[in-house]
Amino acid sequence: MKNLQLQVGLFLYFMMLSVLGNGQVTSTRKVQGKVVDQITSEPLPGTSVQLLGLNQGTITDADGYFLFNNIVTGQIKIQVRYMGYKTKTVDFDLFQNSSEIVIELEEDVLGLEEVVISGQGIDVEKRRLSTNVSSMSSEEIERVPSQRIDQLLQSAVPNLQIKMTGGQPGSTSLARARGIVSAFVNSTPIVYVDGVRIDNLNTAPELGLVTSGSRHQGAATSALADIPVENIEKIEFINGGAATTLYGSDAANGVIQIFTKKGGEGKAKVTFETQWGVEKANTDFYYFDRTDELFFESGLMQKHRMGINGGSENFGYSLSGSIFHTDGTRIHKQNENTRYDLRSSFRAELGKKATYHSSFGYTSNQFNRVRNGNAGGYTGLWFTEGGASLFTGPGFNNKIDELSQEEFDVMKAYVDKAEALQNFQTNVNRFQTSQSIILKPVKNLTIKALAGVDYRVQKETGITTNEYLNHTRAAKPGSETTTEGSISNYDRKFLGLTLELTGQYNLQVGDFSFLSTGGGQLFRNEDHQSAYIGTNLRDGAQTISGAANLTSDEYYSEVANYGLYFQESIGFKDRYFFEFGLRGDRNSAFGDNIGTQFFPKVGASYVLSDEAFFEGLKEAVSYVKVRANYGVAGNFPTPFAHQRTIAFAGFRNEQAATFGQAGNADLKPERVKTFEVGADLAFVRDRISLGVNYYQSNTVDALFVVPAAPSTGQNEQLRNIGKIENKGWEISTRIAVLQNKDWKVNVRAAVNTLKNKVTDAGGAAPFNINGFSPRTIQTVVEEGQPVGYLRGNKGTFSSEGVMTGTEAQANLGTTLPDLFGNLGVDIQFKRLSVFANADYQAGAYAHSFDRQFRFNYQVSNEGIPQAEIDANGRKNWLNFTDRFVEKTDFLKVRIIGANYTFPKTVLGNYFEQVNLGVSVTNPFNFTSSSFDPEVSQSGGSQGQNGASTGGIAYGVVSSPRQFIATLKVSF
Numbered sequence: 001m002k003n004l005q006l007q008v009g010l011f012l013y014f015m016m017l018s019v020l021g022n023g024q025v026t027s028t029r030k031v032q033g034k035v036v037d038q039i040t041s042e043p044l045p046g047t048s049v050q051l052l053g054l055n056q057g058t059i060t061d062a063d064g065y066f067l068f069n070n071i072v073t074g075q076i077k078i079q080v081r082y083m084g085y086k087t088k089t090v091d092f093d094l095f096q097n098s099s100e101i102v103i104e105l106e107e108d109v110l111g112l113e114e115v116v117i118s119g120q121g122i123d124v125e126k127r128r129l130s131t132n133v134s135s136m137s138s139e140e141i142e143r144v145p146s147q148r149i150d151q152l153l154q155s156a157v158p159n160l161q162i163k164m165t166g167g168q169p170g171s172t173s174l175a176r177a178r179g180i181v182s183a184f185v186n187s188t189p190i191v192y193v194d195g196v197r198i199d200n201l202n203t204a205p206e207l208g209l210v211t212s213g214s215r216h217q218g219a220a221t222s223a224l225a226d227i228p229v230e231n232i233e234k235i236e237f238i239n240g241g242a243a244t245t246l247y248g249s250d251a252a253n254g255v256i257q258i259f260t261k262k263g264g265e266g267k268a269k270v271t272f273e274t275q276w277g278v279e280k281a282n283t284d285f286y287y288f289d290r291t292d293e294l295f296f297e298s299g300l301m302q303k304h305r306m307g308i309n310g311g312s313e314n315f316g317y318s319l320s321g322s323i324f325h326t327d328g329t330r331i332h333k334q335n336e337n338t339r340y341d342l343r344s345s346f347r348a349e350l351g352k353k354a355t356y357h358s359s360f361g362y363t364s365n366q367f368n369r370v371r372n373g374n375a376g377g378y379t380g381l382w383f384t385e386g387g388a389s390l391f392t393g394p395g396f397n398n399k400i401d402e403l404s405q406e407e408f409d410v411m412k413a414y415v416d417k418a419e420a421l422q423n424f425q426t427n428v429n430r431f432q433t434s435q436s437i438i439l440k441p442v443k444n445l446t447i448k449a450l451a452g453v454d455y456r457v458q459k460e461t462g463i464t465t466n467e468y469l470n471h472t473r474a475a476k477p478g479s480e481t482t483t484e485g486s487i488s489n490y491d492r493k494f495l496g497l498t499l500e501l502t503g504q505y506n507l508q509v510g511d512f513s514f515l516s517t518g519g520g521q522l523f524r525n526e527d528h529q530s531a532y533i534g535t536n537l538r539d540g541a542q543t544i545s546g547a548a549n550l551t552s553d554e555y556y557s558e559v560a561n562y563g564l565y566f567q568e569s570i571g572f573k574d575r576y577f578f579e580f581g582l583r584g585d586r587n588s589a590f591g592d593n594i595g596t597q598f599f600p601k602v603g604a605s606y607v608l609s610d611e612a613f614f615e616g617l618k619e620a621v622s623y624v625k626v627r628a629n630y631g632v633a634g635n636f637p638t639p640f641a642h643q644r645t646i647a648f649a650g651f652r653n654e655q656a657a658t659f660g661q662a663g664n665a666d667l668k669p670e671r672v673k674t675f676e677v678g679a680d681l682a683f684v685r686d687r688i689s690l691g692v693n694y695y696q697s698n699t700v701d702a703l704f705v706v707p708a709a710p711s712t713g714q715n716e717q718l719r720n721i722g723k724i725e726n727k728g729w730e731i732s733t734r735i736a737v738l739q740n741k742d743w744k745v746n747v748r749a750a751v752n753t754l755k756n757k758v759t760d761a762g763g764a765a766p767f768n769i770n771g772f773s774p775r776t777i778q779t780v781v782e783e784g785q786p787v788g789y790l791r792g793n794k795g796t797f798s799s800e801g802v803m804t805g806t807e808a809q810a811n812l813g814t815t816l817p818d819l820f821g822n823l824g825v826d827i828q829f830k831r832l833s834v835f836a837n838a839d840y841q842a843g844a845y846a847h848s849f850d851r852q853f854r855f856n857y858q859v860s861n862e863g864i865p866q867a868e869i870d871a872n873g874r875k876n877w878l879n880f881t882d883r884f885v886e887k888t889d890f891l892k893v894r895i896i897g898a899n900y901t902f903p904k905t906v907l908g909n910y911f912e913q914v915n916l917g918v919s920v921t922n923p924f925n926f927t928s929s930s931f932d933p934e935v936s937q938s939g940g941s942q943g944q945n946g947a948s949t950g951g952i953a954y955g956v957v958s959s960p961r962q963f964i965a966t967l968k969v970s971f
Helices: 002-022 138-143 149-153 242-247 291-295 380-384 405-420 466-473 612-617 849-856 866-872
Strands: 029-037 048-051 056-059 065-071 075-081 088-093 101-105 133-137 161-164 173-176 190-193 196-198 232-238 255-260 266-280 299-311 315-326 337-349 354-369 423-439 445-464 486-509 512-535 549-572 576-587 597-607 621-635 646-651 654-659 670-683 688-706 717-739 743-753 755-760 767-771 777-781 789-797 803-813 819-829 832-842 845-848 885-887 890-901 913-927 961-970
Touching: 029 048, 029 075, 048 065, 056 065, 075 101, 088 101, 133 138, 138 232, 149 161, 149 173, 149 232, 149 255, 196 423, 196 486, 232 242, 242 576, 242 597, 242 621, 242 670, 291 380, 291 405, 380 405, 380 849, 405 466, 576 621, 612 621, 789 845, 803 845, 803 885, 845 849
Parallel strands: 029 101, 190 255, 196 445
Antiparallel strands: 029 065, 048 056, 048 075, 075 088, 133 232, 161 173, 190 196, 232 255, 266 299, 266 961, 299 315, 315 337, 337 354, 354 423, 423 445, 445 486, 486 512, 512 549, 549 576, 576 597, 597 621, 621 670, 646 654, 670 688, 688 717, 717 743, 717 755, 743 819, 767 777, 777 789, 789 803, 819 832, 832 890, 845 885, 890 913, 913 961
């Protein structure tokens, strides 16, 4: 026994000597390195570094360094990913290389190596996709001093057009990419923040100041205006159609995905950013020079933000908070806006196979508003630009620029008091959270479970005092009112819940790769609105408790949707790709006869330039990918619209019942079927990139409101009877004009064409979606015409210029452009960067009610023959509305700015980074119209979430110019 023990001991001893001798089994080493730009050698902080096969990962610090400790194996593969650069994999031998490794990354002009969230999955490389996904990095986001998501994306995404319909705080925007796919549903994409669906209402709510009658302001408040812009890591935009099939029954207008920072590694990095600037009214489009002096003044704008980011290998955190305030550009701070944003997020490793991600966001947004358009009585821009000052208050000479200084001073005093007495306030409080766990139970399998909430509370208050009414009506002594003062309150509470479970399996079998994604999603939205109004109220009251008369109203909407989805992406030799997928949805808004609605997709792509025979062409044509796909996405109908109802109303203090809606058990979602083909190309070693895409989408089962036969006594009913066609080209390019160690000059441009038409109205009569009476101007849906075309009276004139007749309800032009796009330039010289963004459109028309009123009120004769005025005066002013319709071609420069990053040699050890920036927002406008072609009455007449195409410009203030200086310090 002793001999055996001795033999075993000697054996173990010599084995230990052997192991220690070669040093390759039990010893551990560290891997350290740096990631830099291939051309400039500048470090790339925040780069993802993975040790393949070892399940270890980290990100680079502020100087581009990374470090791994306790590595046992000798041969390793290091994979490096950074947004905007090509993924690189490096082989490294720990025992032959003792010094740190420097990894140089090449810029990915086409973004083909980028990892995106293309559906309700986890992630996928863009090169596998048969569709296109546009994205903005954190660097692009941070350099644009925007306070809103829609303004941030404006002119930045190649195939998405966003137009701000007004310059007051919180005003709606018109967002659309591939035309108008619905005559009933607004074209705004659905929005996700960290995988959670959020409220994106971008039209007038069912109850609110904009819908409350003639005494209140006429500008809808957008739920996009208060989506937190703090702490954003990345934004993706996914076009409607095949790309959004897996998002289900309301994704036909596309999807905006917002991802927040989840924290890094290493020591905490603290960032302080301050912005100071001036807002100045954009008066390029006003008819009178003195309009600016009457209503506007420059306002101070400031924003202060502080954030902290850091963590360790197993835990990362990111915290950010900001305060924003602007005095606005209206006198008496009537557009004052104060906003507070807080956002936190973190990630935590729960063992080797699980990671927990969490984010919280809170926004408090308060702003003042004034009346737009012709809201009855005194309304600022209608008073001046519409010529209504002749009939408002005491009555003025409405040719304002011709007034003597004494006369103008009297008008100015009147306007000053009228503006000061307006009191319209909006307060928004919004809370968002996303909680997810990512599991990797076995190799190549990833499971993600997510739950999140979006809770938004909006309160609108409008106070109309007797003093205001007496002043604006110019009441004579003894005729003043003391009984018409009122307070109108509108509360809206939105609660959205998202639950999702997704699995993704990545399998490699020889030359084949399989990326399988499947899962389920539930979302539930609840919208509760209340109105409580007091009239005959004393001046000075802030609540309705002392009102002589009290009225109230209420609106409630609830929709629940649950769906299952699956997608398979098959690759061969990493250049041939085929994908197919299916989503099935059930929704509480579907009719009782409608079961599960299925949305299929199929696509293929081929990276031609990876073929061996292409190698000789790569000096000239460095990349070629062709792709094609077909998919179906949807828009679900208004909740409860399928139900048969009875309407109740009071009559002589008793309840009275009448017919409600007839109900429609066959009500189902609109289905948008999209086919597209495209190619991605790069030339001259990726110095020039070109993306070309052709799409054709057909909306079937389009939702139209159909009146019942008068004999039935029923009201109108929503039905799936229409068809709408959209088709066009999407072309984008980026050119690296100059690229070396000191200089980078990039130019980008996008061109989009659009043809839109209602191909079948199912027998429904033409109907108005936005506008006024048939005698004035409307935007209308009619078979054979574009959605939302302008309809009004068209005058015919003799050769002498006298009106001889009127064509009633004539087509006066489309509100949709047939050409739109954007332009951009980025110039970098060492540490100085200069950038500019612009966008444009052509082919659309809009109506100027201001011009039409100016003619009626004898301010201007622009566009009307003198012979007609001599013969008929102004009596035909509503019979030739076509004379006040103009083309709305424009080129608008959205932002020009510059940033300078101070070198480390100047900063020493006190700061990690210091950046100084200046920018000008909305500096230049080049338009074919005499009015601002963007601003419009755009609430949508079909009620909440109704379709709107704009096209009616009427007493609305333009977005202001902003002159901003930014200082950003990190330490």
